[in-house]
Amino acid sequence: MTPDRYGKQDFIKSSPHFFRLIYGALLIFLVLALCGGVLLPAPLLGPADPGNPPNPAKSAWFLLWIQELVSYSTVLIYPALATGLLFLLLPWLPLHRHAWRASWLPRGQLAVNIITLAVFSLIIILTCVAAYLRGPQWSFVTPF
Known part of the structure; x- marks a missing residue:
């Protein structure tokens, strides 16, 4: 099948198939975020004393990664x-023709995928x- 010739029978309705995945991912993210918030408390201090x-x-x-980054310079x-600006522009960065179907890490967006994974890892x-x-x-210091 070519991207130019597809019929209605080639599509699957988003609801409920796709939305079940989205709701499941949202639930997993919320549980992980809540557990992270409980297990990793923010080191908040009392009011500042200038003296x-x-x-x-x-x-x-x-925000620790930014603090670590600016501790060097x-x-x-x-x-x-x-x-941050790069990630705001990410949806418009792949300048190639749009894909006719979705896929994970498509070859046409290799540069965007590498940049995203490298920044995330850093x-x-x-x-x-x-x-x-x-x-x-x-x-x-040593962690143990």
């Missing part, structure tokens, strides 16, 4: 902002380093 600054505190777990906030690594390998005064 007695505390030991550099860690950010909330979802404050200039590194700009690549983080550029990454964010996970930086978050783990900041969460488990940083101690007082933001010095490296």
Whole structure:
């Protein structure tokens, strides 16, 4: 079958087949997010005292990768902002012809897939380093 010639019998209704997958994925995500919120508490402190600054505190777990990044150099906030802009533009980046059917990691979008997976991996690594390998005064410590 070619992309130009398809009939009504070639389609499957989205409801209920597709939406069952979406609802299942949403439920799994919500359970994981709630468990993460309970098991990984945000290190919130009391009101700030300008006369007695505390030991550099860690950010909330979802911002730790940015804190780790700017601990090397404050200039590194700009690549983080550029990454945010890149992810906002991701839906429009594949400039090739649209696919006539959906697929995971299509060959025509290889560059977008590699960029996305690389950035995601870097964010996970930086978050783990900041969460488990940083101690007082933001010095490296062993996690155990």
